[in-house]
Amino acid sequence: MVTFPPVALPACEPGFRPGRLDDQIHRWVASEPMKALVAAYGESLPDAGVGDLLAWLDAFSGVHWDFRRHGRVERDQVTAPAFDAGRTELIVAAATALRLVEAAPPPHSEYDHMLVLGGLGRACLQRSRYAAELALSGAVKVGEVAALGSFRPLTHAERELPGLGGAAFEVDAMDVGVRAGFDLTRPVEREGLEGEWDVRTYRWPGQPEIHVLAAPSSEPAIRRANTADTYEFWAGRMRLRATDRILVVTTPIYVPFQHGDAIRILGLRHGCGIDTIGVDPSRVTVPFAPGATNPDRYLQEMRSAIVSMRALHQALP
Structure with missing residues (x-):
């Protein structure tokens, strides 16, 4: 072996x-x-x-x-x-x-911010509900929660997932997951520019303030918003401090590359502390998709991590 x-x-x-x-x-x-x-x-x-x-x-x-x-x-x-x-x-x-397979618990018990990363529809539901479980169970104390998505249109297969029938975009899938996980109804505030960016804010007594964001792409003529775009969009709306501690929630296979991007955009620029964890497959209500952990997927995301760490290295002063 x-x-x-x-x-x-x-x-x-x-x-x-x-x-x-x-x-x-x-x-x-x-x-x-x-x-x-x-x-x-x-x-x-x-x-x-x-x-x-x-x-x-x-x-x-x-x-x-x-x-x-x-x-x-x-x-x-x-x-x-x-x-x-x-x-x-x-x-x-x-x-x-190389840290692409196994889930790990949050290294600390308190965070100023929890960032829940978007993705395919299934991942949006898994990550947002897992983040809600961490926050509501007392596993971590969180000051603010932000679910970061984009206006990527959902595919037919994604819209067929239970609960996503009325969702059109990735940000809608994140919104469904957040509302289900935190038992919310409707946002108290909403702002944005149709098809470009969107921010939905939820407040509920005894819970952290929650935002669901669709970030604009930094290259709209070429591609949809990526992970780095969502970090930048969120950070641009916050008053981040070097003393802040941020917990990033994603899927284990994406931890290395999304951790590298978070350090480059949030650590280098704002001095924040960053921990990145993947959801625990044994604690999600929506199972992983068939093939999501095939060998080719691991190799693909090792490449993503290499690209991310190269960008991080090039950003160093």
Whole structure:
């Protein structure tokens, strides 16, 4: 059985200073599981500085692990390649060590902000309801909750999910999940520009203030809003302090890349502390989609993490 020791993601505590970030990024990308994956594709990971190593891995993973590049399809529309048993075991073992597989509890008991990240319809329901469980059960004390989405149209399959029949966009799916998880009815405030951005605010006695946001794309002629756009849009509406601690809630497979983006946009620019966790599959009411944790998905999101960490490295002062 193939196993690797776990590899820590870059740390980001309140009052964040990036002095050791290069070493922490290098530790992740030059780790034993990454070397083993590269070797499985007939290459050797270069012995290089972090910038050159990230550039090499970006190019390498673009050739071997980017299954979305043809037609730039959504994650659930990829035609998965076949892997033999040995390759599958290696990929899953490496993904586990690199923090893409297992859920982890919040490292701290109190957070100033909880950010629930959007995605496909199923993920919107899973993440928002899991975040509500954390906040309402007392597992964490939270000052403010923000569910971050976009105006990506839902597919027919997404709209067929229980409870999403009337939802048209990703932000609507986030709204459904938030209202169900926190037992809310309607927002007390709403503002936005139709089809571009939207903010829905909920307040209820004894609960943190809750916002559901659809962020505008920073490249509207090319693509929908991505994770970085949603972080920036939310941060632009807040008065963030270097003492703030932020908990990001996503799905385990996306933790490394979305953590890297959060450090780049919220840690470097505002000094906030960032923890990123994935939902616990045993505690979600909406099951994961078939194929959501296939080997190709892990490789795709390792590439996403490499791209994210390269952007983080390039943003360092």
